[in-house]
Amino acid sequence: MKRHMHLNLFIHSRGHHEAAWRHPTASPLALSDIRYYQALAQHAEAGLFDAIFLADQLALGDDIAHGPRTALEPLTVLAALAVSTCRIGLIATASTTYTEPFNLARQFASLDHISRGRIGWNIVTSWLAPAARNYGGTAQVSHAERYARAEEFLTVVKGLWDSWADDAELDDRASGHYANPARIRPLNHAGPYYRVAGPLNLPRCPQGRPVLVQAGSSDTGRGFAARHAEAIFTAHMEKTRAKEFYADLKSRVAVEGRCPDQALILPGLSPFIASSEVEAQRLAEELSELANPEAGRKRLSGRFGGHDFSHLPLDTPLAPADFPIPSTVEAARSRTEVILELVRQERPTLRQLLARLAGARGHHTFAGTPEQVADLMEDWCTDGAADGFNIMPPVLPAQLEVFIAEVIPLLQRRGLFRTAYAGDTLRAHYGLMAPDSQFG
Numbered sequence: 001m002k003r004h005m006h007l008n009l010f011i012h013s014r015g016h017h018e019a020a021w022r023h024p025t026a027s028p029l030a031l032s033d034i035r036y037y038q039a040l041a042q043h044a045e046a047g048l049f050d051a052i053f054l055a056d057q058l059a060l061g062d063d064i065a066h067g068p069r070t071a072l073e074p075l076t077v078l079a080a081l082a083v084s085t086c087r088i089g090l091i092a093t094a095s096t097t098y099t100e101p102f103n104l105a106r107q108f109a110s111l112d113h114i115s116r117g118r119i120g121w122n123i124v125t126s127w128l129a130p131a132a133r134n135y136g137g138t139a140q141v142s143h144a145e146r147y148a149r150a151e152e153f154l155t156v157v158k159g160l161w162d163s164w165a166d167d168a169e170l171d172d173r174a175s176g177h178y179a180n181p182a183r184i185r186p187l188n189h190a191g192p193y194y195r196v197a198g199p200l201n202l203p204r205c206p207q208g209r210p211v212l213v214q215a216g217s218s219d220t221g222r223g224f225a226a227r228h229a230e231a232i233f234t235a236h237m238e239k240t241r242a243k244e245f246y247a248d249l250k251s252r253v254a255v256e257g258r259c260p261d262q263a264l265i266l267p268g269l270s271p272f273i274a275s276s277e278v279e280a281q282r283l284a285e286e287l288s289e290l291a292n293p294e295a296g297r298k299r300l301s302g303r304f305g306g307h308d309f310s311h312l313p314l315d316t317p318l319a320p321a322d323f324p325i326p327s328t329v330e331a332a333r334s335r336t337e338v339i340l341e342l343v344r345q346e347r348p349t350l351r352q353l354l355a356r357l358a359g360a361r362g363h364h365t366f367a368g369t370p371e372q373v374a375d376l377m378e379d380w381c382t383d384g385a386a387d388g389f390n391i392m393p394p395v396l397p398a399q400l401e402v403f404i405a406e407v408i409p410l411l412q413r414r415g416l417f418r419t420a421y422a423g424d425t426l427r428a429h430y431g432l433m434a435p436d437s438q439f440g
């Protein structure tokens, strides 16, 4: 039997192309209208996706004039989606730099109870520089320190989730015993960044622990993923790089003593789908024409930690010297490497580079027929580049609808995707083992 691929629907704006919010086939609903997210999640569930995924930033950004940079708070959205869906997994981003581990452990455990075991946490250290100014600090915490904090943060949240044994809650009305205190342990954690007594004030959640997802791809980020992540989101413009990343990450997971199958690698894929290649290209061009290059220039600056690109002409070929060296960038370091690689390989003009990034911000974009999209997905999954994908429809909901109606049946016919949900939890959809209970 062929191995099934895993599919998440990455919900972002009215689609992943930065001009999607203006496109005539985009949803008429406001981005603050929960019905928009409910409809997408229900649609993805009907299409048998493993999960939906919500990213998050903790500051507005400075390009609000030309594009929606606002979003409902993701954990709040997950609570609403948990009660309007039944089977699909629900993954939200939350930051280890700007939250307390006790809060976050409690919120995710609560969501796992509310959804009956369908929750995943995309662990990020938050690369966006202005976020620091919203959380009491003036300067951004360095890349290295963000990951050092994240490491300790993970020790604490895992300890809190494990602080109740599966059988600690008795709820025995006849005898009057609500819980067995011998099966609930304090944590008493004291480290350089956090002091947390514990235990959690909530019984162990249905999945034991929510599924841990990670999306940083720098060297430090990869080490972190290898130790903790059960699913790894990543961005590659080309398959060769995706294969290198896949091989590197799987071997790092093995070095950490974990089974490589227990860390799924899910690169982003943004497919423009139409009944002919020409029509699919036309959709991509239509969206490009709606994009604003000056807004793109501001976003590029944000990726490079606020670097000033205002002097660069739009129509002159770029050189690597026009960019800061990625290892000096305190923002999203791995994405800056993806961008510089493209500049080295293709020498685009700034206008061309911005058009490429407008498609899906450095993830793989592809325009073609449903068969071509299914071929690409099969190729990446059988050739050691992916265990599945974060599907990033360029326009929502129109391109999700096409993907579900046209691409999913092809994948199913090829034996590459499920034809029904086999389980009820995100761990079951992803084929992940239950975490060990610390109580024996």
Ligand SMILES: Cc1cc2nc3c(=O)[nH]c(=O)nc-3n(C[C@H](O)[C@H](O)[C@H](O)COP(=O)(O)O)c2cc1C
Pocket (backbone or CB within 6 Å): 054, 055, 056, 057, 093, 123, 124, 125, 126, 127, 128, 214, 215, 216, 217, 218, 219, 220, 221, 222, 233, 234, 235, 268, 331, 332, 333, 334, 335, 390
């Ligand atoms: C699919 C995907 C989704 C991401 N979502 C977020 C997000 O919602 N918020 C965030 O701050 N960073 C997000 N990131 C960025 C990383 O998690 C990470 O913080 C950033 O890349 C810096 O770490 P690095 O230098 O190790 O890559 C995402 C990355 C990928 C590939």
